[in-house]
Amino acid sequence: MDNPKIIAIYGSPRREGNTATLLKKAVEGARDGGAEVEEIVLRDLKMSPCLEIYGCKNAGECRLKDDFQTARDQILAAQGMMLASPVFFYTVSAHTKILMDRFQSLWVKKYWIDKTHKDQSSSRRQGLFIAVGATKGKKLFDGILLSLKYFFDVIDMSLWKSLLYRGLDFEGDVLKFPEYLDEAYEAGREFVGAIKTELIE
Numbered sequence: 679m680d681n682p683k684i685i686a687i688y689g690s691p692r693r694e695g696n697t698a699t700l701l702k703k704a705v706e707g708a709r710d711g712g713a714e715v716e717e718i719v720l721r722d723l724k725m726s727p728c729l730e731i732y733g734c735k736n737a738g739e740c741r742l743k744d745d746f747q748t749a750r751d752q753i754l755a756a757q758g759m760m761l762a763s764p765v766f767f768y769t770v771s772a773h774t775k776i777l778m779d780r781f782q783s784l785w786v787k788k789y790w791i792d793k794t795h796k797d798q799s800s801s802r803r804q805g806l807f808i809a810v811g812a813t814k815g816k817k818l819f820d821g822i823l824l825s826l827k828y829f830f831d832v833i834d835m836s837l838w839k840s841l842l843y844r845g846l847d848f849e850g851d852v853l854k855f856p857e858y859l860d861e862a863y864e865a866g867r868e869f870v871g872a873i874k875t876e877l878i879e
């Protein structure tokens with residue numbers, strides 16, 4: 679079997695922030711586990727927010743032409759996705775949200791154009807999600823996980839695992855918790871095994 683392809687998406691505006699550090703560990707783990715990993719740093723892309731013009735109603739193709747199309751193709755070609763975002767106002771970062779919203783074009787294709795039934799959606803592709811917030815409340819990740827659930831549904835992906843860390847705020851805070859970094863590395867490694875199993879079955 680070919681090495682599984684995984685796309686890793688950095689959703690924080692900080693290049694060396696807490697989520698980026700954790701995701702880099704997961705990428706390392708996934709590569710050591712035998713995956714081919716491509717990385718997308720959202721802050722480096724030129725991507726407009728969805729303008730809600732519904733140009734996608736004709737063929738399911740977003741009319742705004744920018745870096746979205748390449749990112750979309752990379753995401754849809756991968757057998758697994760590792761996505762990391764900080765919690766911003768109880769949801770994902772703006773960079774991550776812009777990407778999610780642009781996938782509305784695929785939602786339109788699936789449900790309006792192809793008239794896919796909700797329960798016809800296949801989700802053999804798998805996702806690992808990493809999120810970090812500064813506070814420690816019980817509901818810190820409720821909003822983000824709900825957004826993620828519906829985003830994953832659109833891209834035919836099921837959530838394999840989420841690594842959620844509270845109480846990390848400043849750049850470098852995560853380095854004080856080597857156990858979080860080890861957990862991210864292990865998750866990246868195990869993720870490859872989970873993808874391989876899914877592909878065989």
Ligand SMILES: Cc1cc2nc3c(=O)[nH]c(=O)nc-3n(C[C@H](O)[C@H](O)[C@H](O)COP(=O)(O)O)c2cc1C
Nearest residue numbers: 690695696697764765766767768811812813846847
């Ligand atoms: C615009 C903005 C909004 C934020 N909103 C929240 C929030 O709702 N809850 C929270 O616990 N932390 C919030 N934070 C703190 C970040 O989640 C925290 O600093 C995190 O460690 C950043 O991750 P990063 O280093 O990967 O960017 C916010 C930070 C910013 C800049």
